[in-house]
Amino acid sequence: MIQFNVYPDGKKRIVTFSYDDGHKNDQRLIELFDKYGVKGTFHLNSKSLITLSEEDQKAFGERYRNHEISCHTVSHGWPSKIPSASLVGEIIENRKALEKIAGYPVIGMSYPSGSFNDNAIEVHKACGIVYSRTTLSTGKFLLPDDFLRWHPTCHHKGALALCDSFMNNLDSEWTHPLFYIWGHSHEFRTEEDWREIETVLQKISGNDKIWYATNLDIYNYMTAQRQLQISVDERTFYNPTAIDVWVERDKKEILCIPKGQTVTL
Ligand SMILES: [Zn+2]
Known part of the structure; x- marks a missing residue:
């Protein structure tokens, strides 16, 4: 029997991070991600980005170079609460602005304020979005059945409590191998907050049984696997x-x- 339970280089576990809103604290968080060799996806609004000079836009994009730039709408409109035509503009204009700084197709998303419904998902699909993260933390290490309803494991405030459970079971036959942590870097307000996320990184990084991937890496790999x-x-x-x-x-x-x-x- 063939099973699709193996990831790049034969690894059987995945860790990914996902951060919303594009705060200046992303810079410090990225330095930590790079120090520990993990990958993050950064879901960015573009309303203020397009007011920057070409040069500043370039510098802004450079910050995210080792990680993934992903959509979060132009102005943080709630996808389930605005007209479909407005949502199209919020997504397409966001994609355009982000693709200019990223240099690749930006086809991921996280729903602003976790807002989505069936209609919003259809609009996202029509705008070329292939995955989108919700804010419905499962507390589990699930891979998504539906990439446009991608529920994370936990907010970063709950991550430390789950690290041992994940790391102590790296060799078990779990069918749910993904530790998906999300949050906002503007929530790191004190040095204590930064110490806590660094402790999480120390616990889950540097393990050769784990694939450290962006959200889009995971989507692309699983989509390829299903095409075998x-x-x-x-x-x-x-x-x-x-x-x-x-x-x-x-x-x-x-x-x-x-x-x-x-x-x-
Ligand atoms: Zn947001």
Whole structure:
């Protein structure tokens, strides 16, 4: 039996961070992320960004270079409370502004104030958004069934309490392998707050059983994994994507199917 429970380099656990609103504290948080080798996704509004000079916009984008820039609407409108046409503008104009500083297609999102409904999700899809995070923390290490209803594990204030549970089970057969922490960097108001997030980072970083990924890395990898073409006897694989993909066979073998190749293993 083939299982899609393996991530890049044969790892079986994933850690990701997701921060909203684009506060100046992002700079310090990113320095911590870089120090500990983890990846973050930063969901940014663009209302004030577009008032900056070209040079300042460039410098702003540079801050996020090792991480992912993602949407959060132009002006933090609530997707479930505004007309569909306004929401289209909030997303498309946000994408345009962010793509200018990011230099790649910005196709991720977190719903401002966690606001979404079925109609808002359809509008997001039509605007090319492929995943969006909610604010509904599950307390669990779930991968999303639906990337446009991507519920995180916890807000960073609850992360320390869950670190040991995650790290003490790295070798178990969990089907829920993702520790997803979200928050706002403007919530780090005191040195005590910064010490707490650094303690979380110390506990969960630097482990070769964990893939440290942005939100979009996870979306792209899982989407590629689902595109694998597999023979009935589960020996021959074709990976039509541009991403190397790993799977587990019969709960004992970890197989790599290189991008663009057909292999018999
Ligand atoms: Zn927000």
